[in-house]
Amino acid sequence: MPIHLNDSQQQALKCAIQEGLPIDSRPYLVLANIIGGTEEGVIHCIEQWIESGLIKRFGLVIKHHNVGYTSNAMIVWNVPDEIVDELGERIKQSGLVTLCYRRPRRLPNWNYNLFCMIHGKNRDQVLGQLEKLIESCQLKDVEHDVLFSYKQFKQCGGRYHKMNSHSMKKASNHG
Amino acid sequence: MDEIDRKIINQLQRGFPICERPYQEAAESIGISESELIQRIEALLENKTLTRFGPMYQIEKAGGAFTLAAMKIPEDVFDKVAEQVNQFPEIAHNYERTHELNMWFVLGTESPEEIASVIKKIEETTGYKVYNMPKLEEYFVGLFFQV
Numbered sequence: 001m002p003i004h005l006n007d008s009q010q011q012a013l014k015c016a017i018q019e020g021l022p023i024d025s026r027p028y029l030v031l032a033n034i035i036g037g038t039e040e041g042v043i044h045c046i047e048q049w050i051e052s053g054l055i056k057r058f059g060l061v062i063k064h065h066n067v068g069y070t071s072n073a074m075i076v077w078n079v080p081d082e083i084v085d086e087l088g089e090r091i092k093q094s095g096l097v098t099l100c101y102r103r104p105r106r107l108p109n110w111n112y113n114l115f116c117m118i119h120g121k122n123r124d125q126v127l128g129q130l131e132k133l134i135e136s137c138q139l140k141d142v143e144h145d146v147l148f149s150y151k152q153f154k155q156c157g158g159r160y161h162k163m164n165s166h167s168m169k170k171a172s173n174h175g
Numbered sequence: 176m177d178e179i180d181r182k183i184i185n186q187l188q189r190g191f192p193i194c195e196r197p198y199q200e201a202a203e204s205i206g207i208s209e210s211e212l213i214q215r216i217e218a219l220l221e222n223k224t225l226t227r228f229g230p231m232y233q234i235e236k237a238g239g240a241f242t243l244a245a246m247k248i249p250e251d252v253f254d255k256v257a258e259q260v261n262q263f264p265e266i267a268h269n270y271e272r273t274h275e276l277n278m279w280f281v282l283g284t285e286s287p288e289e290i291a292s293v294i295k296k297i298e299e300t301t302g303y304k305v306y307n308m309p310k311l312e313e314y315f316v317g318l319f320f321q322v
């Protein structure tokens with residue numbers, strides 16, 4: 001059998017692993033048997049997807065709420081457009097946030113264009129980390145707001161929707 | 176959760192081996208047997224410490240789209256509107272937050288065009304405006320939780 005998976009085998013593999021890797025001592029062989037390919041082909045294909053960035057992470061995904069990270073805040077900043085990239089980079093380098101994105105303002109209701117998330121075990125820890133962030137990235141004079149979450153209604157991201165279709169959906173969980 | 180579970184979680188959040196016997200390889204570096212690792216991962220999935228175990232796709236590269244959106248909902252109807260919004264299968268997660276814009280959710284669709292149509296449907300169903308804030312630039316994604 002050829003090493004490389006054909007298109008329909010690749011498509012079937014995408015669907016087969018979206019619910020998770022088989023818990024078996026030879027998981028890639030189990031997958032190969034499901035899609036009618038070779039173990040080597042499955043391994044090669046998944047490696048390529050990671051390399052190309054189609055798979056951005058391959059491993060355990062934890063429910064952070066259940067391991068003690070019960071507090072999270074979205075911190076939003078109103079940064080002049082000319083320096084937003086520079087600040088985003090500085091925040092990234094700080095290692096103090098879990099996510100950092102630039103998003104559009106929605107004037108007049110929403111002035112903020114730089115978003116980051118801090119997760120912590122409690123509110124004080126999150127605020128302490130924010131203080132460090134302000135200090136280390138020199139954000140003292142940047143207008144910002146802190147949006148704590150106090151209720152989560154739904155979390156079901158991280159999978160495709162239609163198992164049998166050729167379309168992909170819900171493949172990641174952060175917008 | 177004991178020391179070994181913590182080790183498993185901290186280590187395997189960063190990645191999982193891709194080889195013929197990946198559990199064996201991962202177990203060795205943790206210092207336990209393959210069968211123990213398998214048992215422990217099963218238990219962590221069972222008790223919902225883990226949501227999943229496998230790939231996380233980059234949705235845009237997979238042809239789909241994601242966005243963050245917010246709504247301003249009066250307190251007295253908040254729960255009712257949250258229920259209406261959450262009925263849409265495209266909602267990945269939804270948080271109540273402390274701001275005038277108090278409902279924040281992530282939408283995932285199969286194609287970029289669908290984002291606008293789902294937002295329109297949410298506005299029609301609820302009667303409230305949706306502020307769409309798609310990402311323009313991604314500076315950092317590092318969802319790693321030390322336990």
